[in-house]
Amino acid sequence: EAGVTQFPSHSVIEKGQTVTLRCDPISGHDNLYWYRRVMGKEIKFLLHFVKESKQDESGMPNNRFLAERTGGTYSTLKVQPAELEDSGVYFCASSPGRYSPLHFGNGTRLTVT
């Protein structure tokens, strides 16, 4: 089975620009999560989708971040406008059920200059 796929793997943008990250979960996985690791810090939860609905978005840092999961398949995370502190690695994970183990993608490394 194909794993969780994220792209791009790397993105370098200037402050003020917009970037969209994409995550393709494992087929059939209703649960999709976004996490972020800022350099040297913990991996932090951003939000959780169940199918196309946002179950929990308590970790979203501010309204410059917008996540969508149209049709309950792939998800996008848009940052607009990007700030320097948004740099980090963004991980996506999926699971078939609420308490099932998470399958993580390789992450997207975002650098804002």
Place this chain on the structure above:
Amino acid sequence: GNSVTQMEGPVTLSEEAFLTINCTYTATGYPSLFWYVQYPGEGLQLLLKATKADDKGSNKGFEATYRKETTSFHLEKGSVQVSDSAVYFCALSDLKGGSEKLVFGKGTKLTVNP
């Protein structure tokens, strides 16, 4: 709120050495505890987990025991290999907000030399 503290790295060992990576947690209730591993160029993988006090998780020669009295979940391996070089993350499950989300430590980078 819930939090995880794990030992700062990096940790450098020779092959066949004994490994311990300390992890302590602060949580309300009785969370599940996890160790995830990230090999170079790859995503996070679940290494092992424990769901209640005194449970021992084990996988690939690694072990960790859920110690409620010391709020710890230390990772151990008796004899490390070069292929164990990776970043290790301790985590707990947090059910606040209606979603089971993971709370991670900062990660410990392990390098094993031949």
